[in-house]
Amino acid sequence: MPRPRRTQISIEDTPYYHCCSRVVRRAYLCGNDPYSGKNYDHRRAWVEALLIKLAGVFAIDIAAFAVMSNHLHVVLKVDIDTANNWSDKKVIEQWHKLFKGDELTHRFVNGNIIEAHEIEQLKHAIAVYRSRLCDISWFMRCLNEPIARQANQEDKCTGRFWEGRFKSQALLDDAALLTCMAYVDLNPIRAKISDTPEHSDHTSIQLRIQGVLKGEQPKTLLPFIGNELQNQGRGIAFSLSDYLELLDETGRIIRNDKRGAISEHSEKLLSRISIPPKNWLKLTTEFGQLFHGPVGTLDELTCYCEHLEKRRRHFSSCCQYLKAN
Known part of the structure; x- marks a missing residue:
């Protein structure tokens, strides 16, 4: 039985959450619908534009997103401090x-x-x-409801467009965050919608690559700030260049027509978050199948369950992939 959303959120343990919404009634959020013969690619722009707008309203940052044919992924960071510091x-x-x-x-x-x-x-x-304004449920509500109304109006129908509940996963540590972001950013490549990250339209990774070409990071996305011990700013505690290199190498491995391997430099990044290279590919290609609840090491999962007064540590067997053997 689904648990209330408030019992799945523990800001004390992590501000990062992976959310996924899926459409129903064989509907297509975007792409080509083989049943009707219609193309809905234009709906991707709806979602991206609304995501960017909401990031400028809520005290919630977007770390990664990808709009697929019948679902969308978004990795969010709840910024409680910003919300509390806002004047009335x-x-x-x-x-x-x-x-x-x-x-x-x-x-x-x-x-x-x-x-x-x-x-x-x-x-x-x-x-x-x-x-x-710092509530994930309200963020997703303000994202999904306008898209549903617009899609229903275009399809000239009524009723549900999205499944009743969006999926929410707590990302309890740096390993979980980086793995989930890579999973989301590489989604179009795994689905064979695009050949490379830079050609993955309406995704966060495309925005980040476009920003790099301009010598900047997108203002609409949570920035990478490098080593957290040296940088105390608000952002993801990894180097953007390191992340893009790791993502490019992983994408080449996933594609059958490309030769690729994890370099020694990328292995050092993985060792920093205690993920063996042999586990990395499995995590970034099967993340959705491996994890159906909170994601993190066994210790982090234990603390998370204790704070939310959960008696059982569900999905604890999957924690083995997030630590060196």
Whole structure:
């Protein structure tokens, strides 16, 4: 039986979560539908544009995403500190970017007088909005509902477009994060939608490669900041160049028409997160089959279950792939 979403989120253990939404009724989010003969590639742009918009509204960063033919993947980082540091006015301004709000919140933002008896109501609204703006469920709701309405309008039908619940996985350590990001970034190559990461349209990896060519990192994505001991900024504690090199080598191995191998340099990156090279390919190609719940080492999984008061450590047998033998 599915567990409530609040019992799957433990910010104390990790801010990173892998979310996946899948369509129903044999629908196609994008790509060619062999049954109707229609092409829905244009819907990819819908999803990417909305993802970027939501990243600018929520206190949630996007680490990776990929839009596939009948599902989408996104790796998110919940930024509680940013949400807590927003002023009351900033919280309402962010909320108004997506929702109308009410007469009271608009008066507050415009600097109009708030009566004494309205202050408690206003404070409650701000607290609710602040909580929702760092809530993964609200993020996915604001992503999936507009896409569903737009797709239904285009298909001239009603009813569900997405499955009832999106899949959410806690990524409990650096190994889980890097592995999941690589799995998401290489999804189009495994599905043979594209030949190389740079040609994988409407994906985070394409945006990162385009940024590198300009000598910058995409402002819409959570940046790579290198060694976390040397850089205390907000971002992914790996070098972007190292990650792109590892991803390119892995992609070449996955493709049957390319010769590829994990280089010594990439092996050093994998050793840093205690993943044996022989396990890396299995993890990045079978991540979805191996892990159906939280992902991390056995110690991290144990702490996560204790904090959420879970009696059993489900999927603990898969932890063996995330550590050196």
